[in-house]
Amino acid sequence: MTIPKPNLDDRTYASLIEEARSLIPIEYPEWTDHNPSDTGILLLELIAWLTEMLLYRINQIPDQNYAVFLDLLNSKTQLSDSKLIDKQNDTPIANLSEAIQQTVVGLRKRYRAVTREDFEQLILTDWNESQEAKGYLPIKQVLCLDKINLDNLKKPKDTTLHHVSLVIVPQWENDPPPSVSAEVKNSLEKWLNKRRLLTTRLHICEPKYVPLSIQITLSFVDGADIDSVKSNAVDQIKKFFHPYDSGDYWKGRGWRxxxxxxxxxxxxxxxxxxxxxxxxxxxLQNAETKLKKSINSDTQDLEVENIEGFASQQIILIDAEGEYSESATIKTVTVHKKILSLEQPIKKAHNQGRSVILTGISLDKNQLIKPGIKIQSEEDNQ
Incomplete structure (x- = not known):
C-alpha cells in the first residue's frame, strides 16, 4: 500500500473569499458595501484567485526538484543543466519514476556496518560476491562480538569499547578445517573499513576448534544392520556439529x-x-590429556602432556576410568610449562599416564566443536 501524498493546504477560492469577508467588520467596520461590484471586493477576489494558484503549486513537486534530490542521493546520476544524467551511459534519464524507484531500492540496501547484524550480513552476502573476495574460500558463518578485542584479551574492558571482533568460518571440503590466511583477513578488513564507523577498530579472527570426545553405547532393534546404523549415527553427529553444512539440523545454517x-x-x-x-x-569430554608425572596427595600442580582446551575455572576429572578418580577445579593454566594449577589440593595419589578429562562442555563465543566419535553396541560391553 502506497503512502498518500500530503495535502499541504486544502483551502479553496470560495473558502478564502468567505474568510476574507468575515474579517472586514473586524478590521474595517466602515466598509459596509460587500457587493461584487465594490472595488475592494473585486481586489479580494483577485487575491483569492492568485492565492489558490499558489496553494496548488505548493502541493506540486516539479521534476527539476526530483532531479536535484536524486542527484544528492544517488552516486550513479549527475545533474547537468537541470537534467538528470546517467553517469554510466552519459545520457539523460527519461523515466524519472523508474530512477526514483531504483534510488529508493539502493538506499534500502545494506551498506554501512554499524550493528552486529550489519557486519554479519555484509560479509555473508556482499563480501562473498565482491571482486575482492575472488580467489578466496567463501565465508559461511560469521559471529560479530562487540566491545571485545580477541587479538588481545588481556586488555581491560574499558579500553575495548570501540573494538569489534569478527570470527569467520570459511568453507572447506575435507577435514581438517582450513585456517584463515593473513591475506584474507587483511582484504576483508580493508573492504569493511569503507563501511564501518570512523572510531570502530576491527579484528578479523578465525574460530578455535575444541575437541569433543563422544562415547556412545547403543541398543539396536532386532534385525538392524548394526554397522550401517553406527555409520549413520557418526554421519549425523558430524552434521549436527558442522558449522554450516548441518543438513536438517539448525535449519541448515550450521552449529553456531x-x-x-x-x-x-x-x-x-x-x-x-x-x-x-x-x-x-x-x-561427552571436550578436552583430555594425561599426567606427565606421578603426583602425591595434597598436590595442587599437575604437569600434563598437553593443555589444549583447558582454562581456569573449569572442572576436571582425574583418573576417570580408575577406582581412585576425583574431580578438581582449575585455578590457572601455565601454557609453556603445561601445568594445571588447582584451587584445592587433590586428596589421592595418581600415577603417571592417568587420564585428566575436562567435564564441562560450555564453549567460548569464538569456539566450535571438533567431534571425536566412538560408538559401540550394548553387546560389546557384556
Whole structure:
C-alpha cells in the first residue's frame, strides 16, 4: 500500500473569499458595501484567485526538484543543466519514476556496518560476491562480538569499547578445517573499513576448534544392520556439529559459534535414528590429556602432556576410568610449562599416564566443536 501524498493546504477560492469577508467588520467596520461590484471586493477576489494558484503549486513537486534530490542521493546520476544524467551511459534519464524507484531500492540496501547484524550480513552476502573476495574460500558463518578485542584479551574492558571482533568460518571440503590466511583477513578488513564507523577498530579472527570426545553405547532393534546404523549415527553427529553444512539440523545454517552442548539434544538425535532401540550411555569430554608425572596427595600442580582446551575455572576429572578418580577445579593454566594449577589440593595419589578429562562442555563465543566419535553396541560391553 502506497503512502498518500500530503495535502499541504486544502483551502479553496470560495473558502478564502468567505474568510476574507468575515474579517472586514473586524478590521474595517466602515466598509459596509460587500457587493461584487465594490472595488475592494473585486481586489479580494483577485487575491483569492492568485492565492489558490499558489496553494496548488505548493502541493506540486516539479521534476527539476526530483532531479536535484536524486542527484544528492544517488552516486550513479549527475545533474547537468537541470537534467538528470546517467553517469554510466552519459545520457539523460527519461523515466524519472523508474530512477526514483531504483534510488529508493539502493538506499534500502545494506551498506554501512554499524550493528552486529550489519557486519554479519555484509560479509555473508556482499563480501562473498565482491571482486575482492575472488580467489578466496567463501565465508559461511560469521559471529560479530562487540566491545571485545580477541587479538588481545588481556586488555581491560574499558579500553575495548570501540573494538569489534569478527570470527569467520570459511568453507572447506575435507577435514581438517582450513585456517584463515593473513591475506584474507587483511582484504576483508580493508573492504569493511569503507563501511564501518570512523572510531570502530576491527579484528578479523578465525574460530578455535575444541575437541569433543563422544562415547556412545547403543541398543539396536532386532534385525538392524548394526554397522550401517553406527555409520549413520557418526554421519549425523558430524552434521549436527558442522558449522554450516548441518543438513536438517539448525535449519541448515550450521552449529553456531559458542553454542552450548546439551546431552539431551544428542540423546534425541540418536533415539530418532532408524535402527536405534535405546541410548544406553552417552559421555561427552571436550578436552583430555594425561599426567606427565606421578603426583602425591595434597598436590595442587599437575604437569600434563598437553593443555589444549583447558582454562581456569573449569572442572576436571582425574583418573576417570580408575577406582581412585576425583574431580578438581582449575585455578590457572601455565601454557609453556603445561601445568594445571588447582584451587584445592587433590586428596589421592595418581600415577603417571592417568587420564585428566575436562567435564564441562560450555564453549567460548569464538569456539566450535571438533567431534571425536566412538560408538559401540550394548553387546560389546557384556
Amino acid at each position: 559459534l559458542g553454542q552450548t552442548v546439551y546431552h539431551s539434544e544428542l540423546y534425541k538425535l540418536l533415539n530418532d535414528l532408524p535402527g536405534v532401540k535405546a541410548v544406553k550411555t552417552l559421555k
